[in-house]
Amino acid sequence: MIMAIVKKELLQLRRDPRLMGLIIVMPLVLMILFAVALKLEPNNVKMAYLDEDRSFFSDLIKTGLWSDGYFEMYEVKTEADIIEEIRSGRAKSGMHISKDFSALLTENQQPHITLYVDGTMPSLTTAMKYNSSAATDEGVTNDMYFLDEDAPNTVIAEAPFVMDTEILFNPDEKETWFFLPGVIGVLIMQIALILTGITIVREREQHTLEQLFVTPISKFSFIIGKLLPYVVITLIDFYVILGVGWLLFDLPQPSSHLLLFALAFVYVAVMISLGLFISLISQTQQQAMFVAIFIIVPSILLSGFIFPIEAIPASVRVISYLLPFTYFVEIIRGLLIKQTLLVDLLPAYGALMAFVVVFVSASVMKFKRSL
Amino acid sequence: MIEAEKLVKSFKGVRRVDEVSLHVKKGEIFGLLGPNAAGKTTVIRMLCGIMEADNGSVRINNTSVQNAKKDFGYVAQYFGQYAELTVFENLKFYAEMYGVRDEKRLEALIERYQLSAFRDSEAGALSGGYKRRLALVCALAHDPKVLFLDEPTAGIDPVTRKLLWDDFYALSAEGKTLFVTTHYMEEAARCHQLAFIAEGKMIAQGTPSSIKSALGDVLVYSVKISYTPEMTKAIDGVDGVVLTNQFGDDLHIVTEKQVDKRVLEEVMGSVYGEEITLSESEPDLEDVFIALTQGGRK
Structure with missing residues (x-):
C-alpha cells in the first residue's frame, strides 16, 4: 500500500513538468554556480592609495601588491580621500605610504605603511590581511636592506618595514555588525517573496480569480490592492527585526533615519513586486515556493552578504548585480556601519528603484484578464 | 440581451468551440445543453469576458462585454468565494467590487436565500448547497440584468435544486435574463430556450419541445x-x-x-x-x- 502511494506521488510529480524542471534544474544550476563563484579569496579588490614617497622602494611595494592580482589600485590625493573612497564603497581597501618612507628605510629605521580595510565585509578583512603580505615578500624586500649584517654594533630589523592594518568602520570586527544588517534583508526577502509569491496562485487554485475577473476591477487596481497590505506588513516586519537588532545586539543607529526608511520602502517594494511576478508565472503554490527559493539562495551567497563580491569571478559577478539583495547589503552597511553619504548610495538606490519598475511592468504585462 | 456571433476558440490547435452563435432575449432562461467537454464552460467564459474568443463577437445589453460588466453576474462551476471569509464578508466584498455599499440590500439577499443562520460562518464550512446559494447571492449583489450560471446545480440534492430553480423562475419573472449551462435533462426541460452543443458545435436550438x-x-x-x-x-x-x-x-x-x-x-x-x-x-x-x-x- 505504501508503494501505491509512492507511485501515485511520483506520477503526480511527473505530470507537473514545471515543478520537475525546477527540482532537477535548480540544484544543478546552483551547484555549478556556487562551485564556480564561491571563493573566499578576493581578487581585484579596489585599493585607493596615496604614495607620498614616490620612490623606487614605494614602487616596489605597489608592484608587489598589484602583480598578484589581489588588488586593483588607483591613486588619491590625500589620506582623508582614502577613507572617503572606502566609505563611499568605491574602494574596499586603501594604503598610505608616507613621505619619509625611503629615508627611514635607508637608515634601517623600519618605517610603517598603513593599510586600510573596509571592516563591514566579514571575510574581506581576513583575506586582506593575508593577501597584503605580498608587499612584504622576499622578492620585494630583498632590495630594502641597507646595512652590512656583519658590521659590529648594528641591529638589523627583522623586516625592513612594518605594515599596519587599520580596520575601518568596525574596528573591533564585531560579527553582529558584519552580518546583522544583511540578515534583515534576508528575512524581509523571505517574508515578502513567500507572502506575495503564493497570493495570486492561491486565488487561481481556489477559483476565486475567475470570479474576480468577471467584476469591473482593472488590472492595475487589482495588483495594487493585492500588494498594499503586504507592503505594510513587511515594512512593519522590517522595523520589528531592526528593533531587535538595536535593542539586543548593539546594532548602530543609521546615519539618517529618513534614508533608512527610504531603503526599507524601496526594498520591500522590490521584493513584493518580485513576489507578485513569481505568483503570476507559477501555476501552483509549490512552483512559486521553488522559484522563491531559487532566488533567495543565490541572493544570500552571491550578494557580498557572506562572501566578498570581489571573490566572485567576473563572469558570475553579473548575477550578483542582477540580485536586488546585493544593493540592499551595500546600502544598509553604508547607512548603519559606514555612515556613507547619500550621494555615494544613490546608484544603489537607483538600482533598487529600477527593479521595482521592471518587476511591476513585467507583472502587469504578464497579468492577463483572461485565464 | 445576449448576442454571440460565430464564437471560435481553440486550445493547442484543437477547436473546442466552433462558430457558436446565440441569441438570448430579455427575461429568458436560456439553457446551454451538452455533454461533458462539449465546450459549454468555454462558451460561458467567452460570454462573460473571462476568456477571449479567437474569433467572433459578444454583445451584452447592446454593448461590449467589457462595458457591460456591471450588467451581469457570474456563478462559476467551482466554488469561487473566499473560504476564510464569512458569508456576509464575501457578499460585501463582491458588492464593493461593483461599488455597491447598500448593506440593507445585502442583508435582504442573505435572507431571501436562507443564509441568515450562516451569515457569520466562514464560507469554507458551508455545505455544497449553501455554497451554491452564497455564490448566487454574490453574483446578485449588484442587481445585474443578466446572470450566467455554469452548471449551477451540479452535485446538489433534488430539494435544493428545486429551490434554486424556483428562484431562477422568480428572477426571470423580475426581468432578469438567465444563461444556464447544464447536462441535466430535467434542468434543460425547465429552460425557456435551449441550445444544444456537442464537440464545440451547435447542433440544435429552440424550445425544449421543439428541440425534440x-x-x-x-x-x-x-x-x-x-x-x-x-x-x-x-x-x-x-x-x-x-x-x-x-x-x-x-x-x-x-x-x-x-x-x-x-x-x-x-x-x-x-x-x-x-x-x-x-x-x-x-x-x-x-x-x-x-x-x-x-x-x-x-
Missing part, C-alpha cells in the same frame, strides 16, 4: 425489459436503429420511421426467448441528448 424534433423523423418504442448486453447488441444491429436507452426496467429504442416494428419485435423476441410487444411513445429530451451526442461523435 432535432432528431428528425424518428419513432420511439418502449418496452418493460431488464438490461442485457446481448439484447442491446441485437437491437443496434437492426438497420435504421438510432439509439437504445435503458431506464431501469424500461428500454427506449429510437428508430428511423421506415423501420418495421415487427422486424424489431422478432429480433428482440429471438434473443429474449419470448414474444415481445413494443409500444410507441414520444422521444424525451434524454433520448434526443444521447442521440445528438452520439451523432456529434460520429
